[in-house]
Amino acid sequence: VSPDGGSMLWLTWNHPNMPWDGCELWVAGLDGSGMPQGARLVAGGQAESIFQPSWSPDSVVHFTSDRTGWWNLNRWDGATTEPLAPMQAECGAPQWVFGISTYAFCGGGRIVLWACRDGSWEFFTLEASGALTRVDIPYTEFGLHVSAQGDDVLLLVGAPETPQSVVHYNLATGSPWVVGSESADLAIDESVLSRARHITFPGHRGVTAHAWYYEPRNDAVQPADDRRPPLLLRAHGGPTSSARFSLDHSVQFWSSRGFAYLDVDYGGSTGYGRTYRDRLNEEWGVVDVGDCIAGAMHLVDIGAVDPGRLFIHGGSAGGYVVLCAMTFHDIFQAGASLFGI
Numbered sequence: 014v015s016p017d018g019g020s021m022l023w024l025t026w027n028h029p030n031m032p033w034d035g036c037e038l039w040v041a042g043l044d045g046s047g048m049p050q051g052a053r054l055v056a057g058g059q060a061e062s063i064f065q066p067s068w069s070p071d072s073v074v075h076f077t078s079d080r081t082g083w084w085n086l087n088r089w090d091g092a093t094t095e096p097l098a099p100m101q102a103e104c105g106a107p108q109w110v111f112g113i114s115t116y117a118f119c120g121g122g123r124i125v126l127w128a129c130r131d132g133s134w135e136f137f138t139l140e141a142s143g144a145l146t147r148v149d150i151p152y153t154e155f156g157l158h159v160s161a162q163g164d165d166v167l168l169l170v171g172a173p174e175t176p177q178s179v180v181h182y183n184l185a186t187g188s189p190w191v192v193g194s195e196s197a198d199l200a201i202d203e204s205v206l207s208r209a210r211h212i213t214f215p216g217h218r219g220v221t222a223h224a225w226y227y228e229p230r231n232d233a234v235q236p237a238d239d240r241r242p243p244l245l246l247r248a249h250g251g252p253t254s255s256a257r258f259s260l261d262h263s264v265q266f267w268s269s270r271g272f273a274y275l276d277v278d279y280g281g282s283t284g285y286g287r288t289y290r291d292r293l294n295e296e297w298g299v300v301d302v303g304d305c306i307a308g309a310m311h312l313v314d315i316g317a318v319d320p321g322r323l324f325i326h327g328g329s330a331g332g333y334v335v336l337c338a339m340t341f342h343d344i345f346q347a348g349a350s351l352f353g354i
Contacts, residue, residue: 021040037057062079120162150189151175154170204233211223211224225275245324327350
């Protein structure tokens with residue numbers, strides 16, 4: 014319901030579409046008894062996904078749409094839709110759960126906004142004048158939760174050397190401080206810390222695919238010159254989610270013990286635009302598996318890992334990738350489907 018109490022917003026979608034495939038955003042007025050009246054379609058359709066419809070403090074409709082091929086922020090004034098921050102980056106995410114957000118309203122008509130470009134997140138302020146400014150903060154992974162009051166912003170963020178944390182950030186002072194952090198009491202020594210590095214490679218049918226790569230690292234151990242490390246590849250769930258690359262102790266367990274680790278954002282993952290997300294349509298178990306195999310073989314081809322020691326694991330949709338890879342292909346020596354779809 015709008016702040017002035019006069020209208021309401023809602024999203025609707027029909028089987029077989031999921032909201033990240035196509036949905037509709039509607040607005041209606043409210044009569045004296047609180048019942049909707051005069052419903053109007055604002056945006057959306059079978060091939061347009063709407064994310065985070067919201068009322069601004071002055072009761073103006075805002076929403077994120079992928080009508081351009083990228084989830085970007087828009088404003089609807091009751092008659093026309095205006096793109097507020099057009100960019101070839103994703104300001105949205107698949108709505109598997111309620112309450113996720115990538116933008117928030119601050120004071121004076123300012124909006125704070127997160128956008129994902131090639132799997133890495135960037136933080137912006139959008140002024141009432143329309144000026145868009147990137148904010149330099151030491152976080153490149155965003156946990157899909159942001160809220161604001163005035164100049165004070167709460168973020169769920171992380172980085173390759175920082176575990177996912179709740180961070181308070183003040184726009185006026187530019188100073189962040191950590192409210193709470195997962196695994197904050199489990200420090201990792203620099204001598205064994207492997208930082209995620211984004212890589213691209215020719216994926217299934219030659220289409221560019223993405224992954225986060227962790228080289229094995231343990232400065233106390235000198236590997237044999239003639240032996241390449243084993244590879245553990247992870248296929249994330251969803252399948253429309255994406256790989257996390259904030260500091261993950263389960264990944265560091267493997268990389269500190271001599272394993273190369275590859276977290277693949279296979280076709281179907283979010284963070285790379287609508288076309289990349291749609292690669293998996295009617296190709297589930299084909300494109301995702303093909304991209305994972307291609308990622309492993311890319312590391313073999315550049316001499317980074319041992320072709321005789323390739324392993325794969327994953328859960329949910331990632332577990333399905335593992336089962337398909339082990340059943341229909343002869344690339345991995347072992348696989349662990351942690352749980353299925």
